[in-house]
Amino acid sequence: MTDRLFAVARYWWSYRYFVRSAIRNDLKARYARSKLGLLWALVQPLAMVLIYTLILSHLMAAKLPATSTVYAYPIYLMSGMLAWTLFSESLARGLGIFVEQGELIKKVAFPRALLPIIAFGSASINGLALLSMMLVVFLFLGHWPTLHSLWVPAMFVLTVWFGLSIGLLLGLMNVFFRDINQAVPVILQFLFWLTPIVYAVPMLPVEYHGYFDWNPVAKLTAAFQDVILYQGNPAEWHLLMIAGIALLFTALSAGLYLRVRHELADHL
Amino acid sequence: MSVLISVENLGKAFRSYPNARQRIKSWLGLPTHNVQDVWVLRHLNFEVYSGEAVGLIGENGAGKSTLLKMIAGTLAPTEGQIQLFGEVRAILELGMGFNGEFTGRENARHGLSMMGLSAEEAEALLPEVEAFAEVGEYFDRPLRTYSSGMQMRVTFAVATARRPQVLIVDEALAVGDAYFQHKSFEKIREMQQAGTTLLIVSHDRGAIQRICDRVILLENGQISREGEPEAIMDYYNAMLANKGNERHSVESEMREDGRVATTSGTGEAEITTVELRDADEGTPVEVATVGQTLELVVTVAIHDPVEELVIGYVIKDRLRQDVFGTNTHYLKAVRSDLKPGQTLNYRFRFPCHLGEGSYSFSVAAHADDTHVRQNYHWRDLACTFEVVNAQQDRFLGVAWLPPALSIEQNHGDSQ
Numbered sequence: 001m002t003d004r005l006f007a008v009a010r011y012w013w014s015y016r017y018f019v020r021s022a023i024r025n026d027l028k029a030r031y032a033r034s035k036l037g038l039l040w041a042l043v044q045p046l047a048m049v050l051i052y053t054l055i056l057s058h059l060m061a062a063k064l065p066a067t068s069t070v071y072a073y074p075i076y077l078m079s080g081m082l083a084w085t086l087f088s089e090s091l092a093r094g095l096g097i098f099v100e101q102g103e104l105i106k107k108v109a110f111p112r113a114l115l116p117i118i119a120f121g122s123a124s125i126n127g128l129a130l131l132s133m134m135l136v137v138f139l140f141l142g143h144w145p146t147l148h149s150l151w152v153p154a155m156f157v158l159t160v161w162f163g164l165s166i167g168l169l170l171g172l173m174n175v176f177f178r179d180i181n182q183a184v185p186v187i188l189q190f191l192f193w194l195t196p197i198v199y200a201v202p203m204l205p206v207e208y209h210g211y212f213d214w215n216p217v218a219k220l221t222a223a224f225q226d227v228i229l230y231q232g233n234p235a236e237w238h239l240l241m242i243a244g245i246a247l248l249f250t251a252l253s254a255g256l257y258l259r260v261r262h263e264l265a266d267h268l
Numbered sequence: 269m270s271v272l273i274s275v276e277n278l279g280k281a282f283r284s285y286p287n288a289r290q291r292i293k294s295w296l297g298l299p300t301h302n303v304q305d306v307w308v309l310r311h312l313n314f315e316v317y318s319g320e321a322v323g324l325i326g327e328n329g330a331g332k333s334t335l336l337k338m339i340a341g342t343l344a345p346t347e348g349q350i351q352l353f354g355e356v357r358a359i360l361e362l363g364m365g366f367n368g369e370f371t372g373r374e375n376a377r378h379g380l381s382m383m384g385l386s387a388e389e390a391e392a393l394l395p396e397v398e399a400f401a402e403v404g405e406y407f408d409r410p411l412r413t414y415s416s417g418m419q420m421r422v423t424f425a426v427a428t429a430r431r432p433q434v435l436i437v438d439e440a441l442a443v444g445d446a447y448f449q450h451k452s453f454e455k456i457r458e459m460q461q462a463g464t465t466l467l468i469v470s471h472d473r474g475a476i477q478r479i480c481d482r483v484i485l486l487e488n489g490q491i492s493r494e495g496e497p498e499a500i501m502d503y504y505n506a507m508l509a510n511k512g513n514e515r516h517s518v519e520s521e522m523r524e525d526g527r528v529a530t531t532s533g534t535g536e537a538e539i540t541t542v543e544l545r546d547a548d549e550g551t552p553v554e555v556a557t558v559g560q561t562l563e564l565v566v567t568v569a570i571h572d573p574v575e576e577l578v579i580g581y582v583i584k585d586r587l588r589q590d591v592f593g594t595n596t597h598y599l600k601a602v603r604s605d606l607k608p609g610q611t612l613n614y615r616f617r618f619p620c621h622l623g624e625g626s627y628s629f630s631v632a633a634h635a636d637d638t639h640v641r642q643n644y645h646w647r648d649l650a651c652t653f654e655v656v657n658a659q660q661d662r663f664l665g666v667a668w669l670p671p672a673l674s675i676e677q678n679h680g681d682s683q
Contacts, residue, residue: 017390018381025367025378032369104365108382109341109358176291259295262344265337266282 012111019114023121041126042133045085049077052198063203065230071141072229078134079228080197080221085130086156087163087217088188090123094167095184098175102268112261116168116253123160131156138228151227151234159220162242165249172256175267195221216242269317270353272434272465273339277348278312280334281305305346308334309489312348318433321466323476323497325504326486332469335486336360336438339467354433354465357383364423368412372403372422375411379426393429400455401425402448417445424452434465473501477587498588499528502648506532523649533645536572537606537633539579541565542650544629547617556620557658558668564616564651568633574606574644579614581631581650583622591627591666597636620655621668628652 031037053074060073069075097119098105105112131152138145174180194211195218201209212218219242223234257264285291286302293300309331316322324332337343339350340358364382366375376397380390398407401421406414414422428435437456453475460466460479470476476483476497483500485493487507493500499520506518518532544553547561556562566579580595596602596614603612631650635642657663660670 011384014384014386015381017385017387018378020387021378021381025370025374029367029369101365104382106337106342107358107360107365109356110382110384177288256295259297262346263283265343 012114015111015114018110019117019121022114022118023125026118026122027125038126038129041089042130045081045130046133046137049074049081052077056198060199060203064200065202069141069143071143075138075141075143075229076200076225077198078137079224080195082130082134082228083155083159083221083224084192084195084197084217086123086127086159087220088192089126090119090160090163091167091170091184091188093119093123094164094169095171095174095181097168098171098264099178099181099268106265106268112257116164119168120160120164123164124156127156127160146231148227148231148233151223155220155223155227155234155239158239158242158246161250162216162220162246165246165253168253169249169256172253172260172264175264176260191215191217194218197221216245269319271315272318272320272352272354273316273467274351274353275312275314275339275348276351278335278338278345278350279307279310279347280331280338280343281307281310281346283346307346307489309338309486310347312491314484314491314494316434316465316467318354318465319460319463320482321460321468321480323480323483324467324469324486325471325476325483325500327508330486331489332486333360333438336436336467336469339434340436352434356434356436357427357430357432358436358438359424359427360436360438364426366411366419366423369410371409372401372407372411372414373398376401376407376422376426379423380429383430385430397422397425397429400428400451417448421448424448424455428452428455428459431459431462431464433463434467435459436467438469439471473505474587474589477501496528499530501588502528502530506530506646506648525652527649529647529649531645531647533633533643535644536570536574537577537644538569538571539566539631539633539645539647539650540569540611541567542629542631542647544651544653553653555654555656556622557656558620558622558624558660560620562618562620564614564618564629566614566616566631568612568614570606570608570610570612572608574635575604576635577603577606577612577644578634578636579612579631580634581616581629584628584630585666586626588628591622595632622655623663623666623668624655624657625666626652626654 027038031040034040036043057073060076064072064076094116097115101115104110135145170180170184194215196212201212219235219238223239226232226234282305284304284306285294285300286304290300290303294303312335324335326332334343336358337360338345339352340356340360342358342360364379366379370378373394376394377390380393380397381387385393401407401418401424403414403418403421406418407422411419411422435456456466456479466479468476468479480497482494483497484491485500485504493503503518503520517535518530520528520530523529543565544556545551545563545565546553547563550563553560553562564581566581568577568579570577578595578597580593580597582593583591585591594616606612628649629651630646630648632646633644634646635644660668663670
């Protein structure tokens, strides 16, 4: 048994260059024939931050809890946007990976279990680019990192995993029902506005506050806002809960994969 | 010889669900209704030994590609199992999931990584791949600018960059120009000689017979025959020629010399004897000399009314490649309205303009100018003979085309 596990592990390990090459290709393919390449991945969230800051800054700043910086609202916005972008990008990666790599799946035999790893890698690199870009902006605004910022790497990985685990389950279903690919952006748009990113919970009437307890993404944005803007600790209990959900979805994805793997290539 | 591929009770079904609900139920492990399995392949059992070259033939839709994909590991079997005892590499329907936006070099690098190579190993093999593909400066241009032949060149070069224990080739040889076809054929041969086991799907009879030791014929998702390439190919061709005709039968018979002769047909007219004779003396000929005048005598018995009768023959070489063929339609001697009980004697006289070697006659009685529509009787290996060169100057090849030679020397040319 252990021999067998060892053999499988060695087999996977022999594909490490493939994983690296696939991640690089995945990033390159998305920005093929564009001059700015990866920069485009940053333009979208930053443009949104800029727009909301210009429009809502005065309205919102007064309503955020007291902070040490005058740029509270842009920083609040960017913290939430970072969490949201990591989540939605990872979800999209997981959702698309089977169909996008369909040709490969149909024509080449390689360990299929590497696909989520490739998706994780490509989503992480995109996310790291965004994170470093935002870090530059924070420094520029005079908002320096503190010891609490050490939470960021853990939250980063957690968010990517969370988004990816849901994305993979939807991605497997999407191979058979392509409607899912169409429905997800619509649902995400609703979810974006149901999550306190542009606004803050205290701005809403108290009777609605309870609803946010049902939105796990709100827990993630809150964690990023707590650490980055308020320079405190996130609610560890909430992060554990997110990890639990991610674990559940990972298990569901794996379970569904085992059930449909005989048919998967036939539908690509 | 050790077993490299072992296929046991293999089956592949494409499953269709009546609606989305049934499919989702199957995901949850709940009982489902009206799920239909369309079996593409079923109950396959065979083994491939190391160093062997096996050809897979069959009509479109017989399941050849599905079988290859399952052995290559890109399709999962529905039932049964495939055991592999070696590294398998496949060239399936053009391409390895290459990306058109990337250059040939980038795709080649990625393709090598897909074989589980490390960065250094891949980098070391790249120059070889580039040299073999011979696409010149296109190697550093995006793949989308390539012709399909050029894409094939790169794909083939990548797939064969390292000699695998098993190489699976699906129709790939048919793509590309004659030069590269020849080159890739040589490469496959080379790997075969170095010990690689081959599994090949091709409609090219010549290629199958030159490479394969054994041929498996798939019919309706099952192995209908397997054996020696020449015999199976004959059987397959006879089967194709008579599709959709219920009266038609195909039989194979082992001859004394160990070769298998295939006969087929609906039987209205029967080729009773086929004999090769010396045209002048009328004696039977088993060994002919180059330049001798020969006569092929074909006797046909009519068993049922026949509206139109054409007799044709093909002289084939040792590899069963056609050397020469004709029929009484081409020769404008079609007979019509023949009654049962009649017997016809056809005498084809011809000079033996053949090179040294062994040849055979395939003889057919049919209705049209081809035997595809109505085939009364068709006999492969109906008669065999050797050609030796006793009197003529030495020459090469299967055809004797003696030239008249003259050499002129121009006097003014010297120094």
